Amino acid sequence: MSNTQTLIVIGNGMVGQNFLVSLTASDIKDNFNIITFCEEAIPAYDRVHLSEYFAGKSADELSLVEEGFFDNNNITIHMGDKAVSINRDNKTVTSDKGLVIAYDKLVLATGSSAFVPPIPGHDRDGCIPYRTIEDLDQMMTAAKDSKVGAVFGGGLLGLEAAKALQDLNLETHVVQFAPRLMAAQLDDGGALLLKQKIEDLGVSVLTSKNTTQIVDGETCKHKMIFADGGELETDMILYSAGIRPRDEIASACGLKIADRGGVVIDNQCLTSDDDIYAIGECASWNDQIFGLVAPGYAMARTVVDQLAGGDEKFTGADMSTKLKLNGVDVASIGDPHATAPGSLVYTYQNGVDGVYKRIVVSQDNKHLLGAVLVGDASGYPTLLQYYLNGIDLPEHPDSLILPSRSDESVGLGPDALPSGAQICSCYDVSKGDICTSIENGCTTLGALKDETKAATGCGGCAALLKSVLDCELEKAGMEVNTDICEHFPYTRQDLYNLIMVEEIKSFSELLDKHGSGKGCEICKQAVGSILASYWNEYVLKNEHIGLQDTNDTFLANVQKDGTYSVVPRMTGGEVSPEGLIAIGQIAKKYGLYTKVTGGQRVDMFGARVDQLPLIWQELIDAGFESGHAYGKSLRTVKSCVGSTWCRFGVDDSVGLAVELENRYKGLRAPHKIKFAVSGCTRECAEAQSKDIGVIAVEGGWNLYVCGNGGMKPRHGDLFATNLDKETLIKYIDRVLTFYVRTADRLQRTSVWMENMEGGLDYLKSVVIDDKLAICDQLETQMEHVVKTYQCEWKTTIEDENKLKRFRHFVNSDSKDENIVFVEERGQIRPANIEERELAQAENA
Amino acid sequence: MSDKNNSVRPELVEGWIDVCSINDLIPNSGICALVEQQQVAIFYMPEDNAIYAINNYDPFSNINVLSRGLIGDIKGEPMVSSPIYKQHFSLKTGVCLDDESVKVNAYAIRIEGDRVEVNLEEAA
Numbered sequence A: 001m002s003n004t005q006t007l008i009v010i011g012n013g014m015v016g017q018n019f020l021v022s023l024t025a026s027d028i029k030d031n032f033n034i035i036t037f038c039e040e041a042i043p044a045y046d047r048v049h050l051s052e053y054f055a056g057k058s059a060d061e062l063s064l065v066e067e068g069f070f071d072n073n074n075i076t077i078h079m080g081d082k083a084v085s086i087n088r089d090n091k092t093v094t095s096d097k098g099l100v101i102a103y104d105k106l107v108l109a110t111g112s113s114a115f116v117p118p119i120p121g122h123d124r125d126g127c128i129p130y131r132t133i134e135d136l137d138q139m140m141t142a143a144k145d146s147k148v149g150a151v152f153g154g155g156l157l158g159l160e161a162a163k164a165l166q167d168l169n170l171e172t173h174v175v176q177f178a179p180r181l182m183a184a185q186l187d188d189g190g191a192l193l194l195k196q197k198i199e200d201l202g203v204s205v206l207t208s209k210n211t212t213q214i215v216d217g218e219t220c221k222h223k224m225i226f227a228d229g230g231e232l233e234t235d236m237i238l239y240s241a242g243i244r245p246r247d248e249i250a251s252a253c254g255l256k257i258a259d260r261g262g263v264v265i266d267n268q269c270l271t272s273d274d275d276i277y278a279i280g281e282c283a284s285w286n287d288q289i290f291g292l293v294a295p296g297y298a299m300a301r302t303v304v305d306q307l308a309g310g311d312e313k314f315t316g317a318d319m320s321t322k323l324k325l326n327g328v329d330v331a332s333i334g335d336p337h338a339t340a341p342g343s344l345v346y347t348y349q350n351g352v353d354g355v356y357k358r359i360v361v362s363q364d365n366k367h368l369l370g371a372v373l374v375g376d377a378s379g380y381p382t383l384l385q386y387y388l389n390g391i392d393l394p395e396h397p398d399s400l401i402l403p404s405r406s407d408e409s410v411g412l413g414p415d416a417l418p419s420g421a422q423i424c425s426c427y428d429v430s431k432g433d434i435c436t437s438i439e440n441g442c443t444t445l446g447a448l449k450d451e452t453k454a455a456t457g458c459g460g461c462a463a464l465l466k467s468v469l470d471c472e473l474e475k476a477g478m479e480v481n482t483d484i485c486e487h488f489p490y491t492r493q494d495l496y497n498l499i500m501v502e503e504i505k506s507f508s509e510l511l512d513k514h515g516s517g518k519g520c521e522i523c524k525q526a527v528g529s530i531l532a533s534y535w536n537e538y539v540l541k542n543e544h545i546g547l548q549d550t551n552d553t554f555l556a557n558v559q560k561d562g563t564y565s566v567v568p569r570m571t572g573g574e575v576s577p578e579g580l581i582a583i584g585q586i587a588k589k590y591g592l593y594t595k596v597t598g599g600q601r602v603d604m605f606g607a608r609v610d611q612l613p614l615i616w617q618e619l620i621d622a623g624f625e626s627g628h629a630y631g632k633s634l635r636t637v638k639s640c641v642g643s644t645w646c647r648f649g650v651d652d653s654v655g656l657a658v659e660l661e662n663r664y665k666g667l668r669a670p671h672k673i674k675f676a677v678s679g680c681t682r683e684c685a686e687a688q689s690k691d692i693g694v695i696a697v698e699g700g701w702n703l704y705v706c707g708n709g710g711m712k713p714r715h716g717d718l719f720a721t722n723l724d725k726e727t728l729i730k731y732i733d734r735v736l737t738f739y740v741r742t743a744d745r746l747q748r749t750s751v752w753m754e755n756m757e758g759g760l761d762y763l764k765s766v767v768i769d770d771k772l773a774i775c776d777q778l779e780t781q782m783e784h785v786v787k788t789y790q791c792e793w794k795t796t797i798e799d800e801n802k803l804k805r806f807r808h809f810v811n812s813d814s815k816d817e818n819i820v821f822v823e824e825r826g827q828i829r830p831a832n833i834e835e836r837e838l839a840q841a842e843n844a
Numbered sequence B: 001m002s003d004k005n006n007s008v009r010p011e012l013v014e015g016w017i018d019v020c021s022i023n024d025l026i027p028n029s030g031i032c033a034l035v036e037q038q039q040v041a042i043f044y045m046p047e048d049n050a051i052y053a054i055n056n057y058d059p060f061s062n063i064n065v066l067s068r069g070l071i072g073d074i075k076g077e078p079m080v081s082s083p084i085y086k087q088h089f090s091l092k093t094g095v096c097l098d099d100e101s102v103k104v105n106a107y108a109i110r111i112e113g114d115r116v117e118v119n120l121e122e123a124a
């Protein structure tokens, strides 16, 4: 087009970049010749997750700019060059490096800077604002010779900065001007509890402190002096007490500036000049500056729409927030201070668990106006939806904050949300948008994210997005593709039933009858596991060997360097001195690294494939068996020392653990299974975090099921109490077989339970009341597994043919030269790539 | 090109190296051979009467393990899935099916009598 206009964007921060992305994705992108000025040394990055820079995220990982973005879209970016003035009469922008460029349209996206108090000494060395990657680099340098750090400001960002100081191992203080933390968002009660929790994390909190000057310290580099006469010695200071919009070039060229700072914009995001827009934190709308990224993105969308001749308006934004600091949950919604006339307040305070919740509702008890949650913010998404969408509250609004003591949940199902409800605030995606995309074929979370961008910003809405998806799919009766993979149009459960009903004994038979193609790693492993659970044949039998991934093929766990680890079984964590000595001698002989695992046994690392049979021969001679650490099968039954030795022990937890481990060892399942047995309710074996947990009580054994300690910890559910051993074992047999039959592939018992319709009550009705009349079958199947147990290592060692596989090269006794160890703390560890190359060069 | 038995290859080509006996092959699984200092992963699919050879080095984990991966097909293309991070490699071309910018070498392989032979010069 000949009438291309020049569009200049000043500032390539989060909002400036978001604007460029929206513009280049729109129909009008070719109408503009786009130029942007970027003052910082790197283009836009994710400031929201800036603190993760301390946790090792690199500048690259934080980048918001896709590779080739500027080139591919013909955008000229002036890196490290700052716009210094605007001439509105000539319509030009002048830069620090001396460029003068004419514009037709101008967008200000200059953001804001951290507020630095104008007090004497504010600019001493080591007194740093908390805003940019450069600031963080400075902080890390300053931290190197610091012991104490102070954060100036006790708001959202200040607390985040305090965590950063703690991560740098500094004694940390938060200095707050206001009488409470997060003054804007919290009420007194919530703030008090938050203060306690922050202090419990080892951070000292000083409130009502008006800093008057910063001077030389005596024990530290600086001393902050307060109006009340107090003082604080510190080696560095981080400023994080609010933001100041960067309106300097706007004000210099005569654009209207708000009283409290910020370039004044209207609903179209236009400044007082019709060709100049302002978006993000530099803009003031209705006398408000929005210190969050979502409103900035909404402004960016508005401007793109305006440029395209549309009539989208920016009409303010919600400032509700949720924060997670070292596990302290805090959330605030709407107006928590109950400023609306006649508003009513409900408060729930639980001093024991450290939970504080407050909701503010309208005079007629119908609508939510605000909320504060401290210590447990799980109710945030539900409350936020009530607030944003003006949904009618339940008859007793306090049910929303009272702990639910029964099983019924007071959560707001996604079905109750109106279609205009905003699900993702980062990208302004409504429930309606999501439903449309689902109808258009986005039936997986990944596809929905790609299509709508929902949940790709802060990620806070991911859970809600998923529940909307699930609910819509279910409602539409839409076919959710549950096929295990392209080779079988069945779920794992279907395959299990086919194998059981048709008595199928091999993968090739199943593939012939019910599948297509050659199979893949997904169906092969799943079917391998089902065949092993059901028939319990030797997993390295010729017809099964191709179904095993490397761990099961070599009966050992592969490590990052291609060597393997060896874990002999130690039932219940019990091991004799002779056993320990044998393990020590074997590890020494083969030069293995040894470590006590989290599962109460000893792991030996660094064995080459060809060493595995030799090592196992010696272990078996010393009386050990395979520990199945490599299989999706029973791992360990942890125990505490129990009544045999412990002065509190109620029953023999070790004895029971050994018996249970011996019973279920070798049982293959959809995923690994872990047990624990504790001798009394002090629970030293952590049984409630296991798939199967048993605790001794005066009346017998209490059984817990479906706990998990891994990625998403879950406490086990109390399944039955005061059991005698026989009943206990019967119940465990049934629960486990039912799990093996009905779970999805790679589904632990915890997730299986969470997905089970009817939940715990249903499982009880199947296992205890025998509602499906299958308990006999379940027990018989388990009995079969127990009777056909074999130590896979023993079988393997006795078979010449199988041993042939344990060579790195089929045609040579050479070793894999890539396996190189170095020493650390007196033992071996795999060399990293540089060390490996060095060693190989030396050998060559 | 036929992806069936490679033993139909003309005898004329130079550079075939004897590697092992057909009895060393493991049906529906892999083994590794040392061929002129190269680690070659060899896979055998008896139902298709097919045998494949690619380099044993997994470019994603930087270790020599591809021979220990599970094999099968993705949309008809025979493949091995790395035992470490599960990327799929075509057994015919060595191209990574999840990221086509990554490739491992694929080699010609054939069965002569009861012997397995590899040709490093000629790409499969």
Ligand code: SRM
Pocket: A557, A558, A559, A565, A567, A595, A596, A597, A598, A599, A600, A601, A603, A629, A635, A636, A672, A674, A689, A690, A707, A708, A709, A710, A711, A712, A748
């Ligand atoms: C060796 C060990 C760490 C240690 O040095 O202590 C370990 C090592 C591995 N764990 Fe673990 N886990 C070990 C105890 C645990 C525990 C603690 C326990 O068992 O009490 C847990 C949490 C408890 C639980 O599972 O609920 C644990 C939760 C996981 C998870 C998360 C499972 C989940 O459902 O969320 C994985 C990933 C997975 O399985 O998908 C995992 C996966 C792994 C793998 C297999 C990862 C891998 O594929 O390489 C590691 C290799 C094992 C090996 O021998 O090379 N490991 N792992 C521990 C072996 C215990 C044993 O004697 O068998």
Ligand SMILES: Cc1cc2nc3c(=O)[nH]c(=O)nc-3n(C[C@H](O)[C@H](O)[C@H](O)COP(=O)(O)OP(=O)(O)OC[C@H]3O[C@@H](n4cnc5c(N)ncnc54)[C@H](O)[C@@H]3O)c2cc1C
Pocket: A010, A011, A012, A013, A014, A015, A016, A017, A037, A038, A039, A040, A047, A048, A049, A050, A051, A081, A082, A083, A084, A109, A110, A111, A112, A130, A131, A132, A157, A160, A246, A249, A279, A280, A281, A282, A290, A291, A292, A293, A294, A296
């Ligand atoms: C540590 C931290 C944590 C945060 N956490 C959250 C959070 O959890 N949730 C949330 O919503 N928000 C959070 N924020 C706020 C969020 O980062 C901002 O709202 C967002 O970055 C605003 O985007 P912006 O583009 O307006 O400003 P910025 O991202 O600051 O970008 C402005 C850019 O313009 C450049 N610039 C300024 N003047 C000129 C000029 N004259 N010429 C050229 N370039 C110029 C600046 O150098 C800067 O790069 C956090 C901020 C920080 C610092």
Ligand code: SF4
Pocket: A640, A641, A642, A643, A646, A647, A648, A649, A650, A653, A678, A679, A680, A681, A682, A683, A684, A685
């Ligand atoms: S759980 Fe009870 S019996 Fe077991 S060691 Fe702890 S205190 Fe002792």
Ligand code: FES
Pocket: A423, A424, A425, A426, A427, A454, A455, A456, A457, A458, A459, A460, A461, A462
């Ligand atoms: S709300 Fe932040 S990603 Fe959706």
